[in-house]
Amino acid sequence: MTELIQKPLRKGEQTRAAILEVALSIASREGLEGLTIGVLADRMAMSKSGVFAHFGSREDLQSEVLRLYHQHFEQDVFYPSLREPRGLPRLESLFARWVARVSMEIASGCIYISGAVEYDDRPGAIREQLVEMVRLWQLALQRAATQSIQEGQLPPDTDADQLVFEMYGLVLALHHDARFIKRPGSVERAQAGFARLMNSLHHAASSSASTAASKEPAKKHTKPNTKPLA
């Protein structure tokens, strides 16, 4: 593969994209810190300098891998959910597609979840980039929850941040039990937890409404859209 060293721009973007996809699969399995230029060069049957011709440093490579992961996540989870109506249908779609994606990743691991542990004590640019992406994702969930309240599909006193915290917990528990404990049925538990969470918001609202006898009972919650992704 010395021709890649001599002519790094031949096949240019195509080669770079192929290297990145392999790098992503290494990082999913070994963690971002397990991704080194040497491991990647081995897997690509390239020289280290061949890989360096495409990525200036290991940190650049890790950063590009994170960006690629984020793109995949957006394509699988975020953009398809934007096609759902604003409010609860979108929130339910975000959760259902997130669960579907994490359950597809059980064999490899979710970089957002594994990365959170890998980088919780490791300051630097990669940690900052990862925190930023996870924050963006939590913000997308929070926005959909807030819109569900605005649309009257969730009770007005719903704490959107608390809702996102608990949704995140369900997906973390799915990742933990399915990937570490290897316990079957974890996907169904995450889905059941979300259904219970949604229902409990309405129950809390309707019992405070009946106590105060001052509000309309909250609209009945529709069944969460937990159908598998096409």
Added chain:
Amino acid sequence: MTELIQKPLRKGEQTRAAILEVALSIASREGLEGLTIGVLADRMAMSKSGVFAHFGSREDLQSEVLRLYHQHFEQDVFYPSLREPRGLPRLESLFARWVARVSMEIASGCIYISGAVEYDDRPGAIREQLVEMVRLWQLALQRAATQSIQEGQLPPDTDADQLVFEMYGLVLALHHDARFIKRPGSVERAQAGFARLMNSLHHAASSSASTAASKEPAKKHTKPNTKPLA
């Protein structure tokens, strides 16, 4: 410290215990895989062979550290909760003390939680030991949940495994948001999530009871015991 090499049994158990506590603090921060004989020897200002005199191999050391962590966990969370009455008070104590412990560990990290990610793809004796400990802990929670049902403090149709899954999710979300995102208020969110979870079980039971009009409404849930540990 060459005297330790020549006379490895002088001060014997005391030195070994001191090394283990330092090893635990390294493993909490760097992960069990970050714990090497070399790093430990540096921190103890001992020679590597001095450390080897106490632990035959790196895996033995990791295994002992895990056992020590398990002991600390039992002392902080499990045994004090056994002093609470069987059933809901015990379940609530297990959760409250677990949350208190994880919130004390925010600066260092919980080995059960970090280890789950570190070892999810790394087969071997340490993974097996860690899975066994986490399973034991989940079983203790499950037993307390089942006893709460038997005592009539949780509705008879409560799914104890689902309850444990969701409790685990709340603590994972606490660890994630407090340690990785560094978001304030995560302890309170975990506690609020548990209170809502408990209430929703009773609501689910009372609404199915009022639908069927065949059962007494479930007992009112008492406020979870989320007072800080003494």
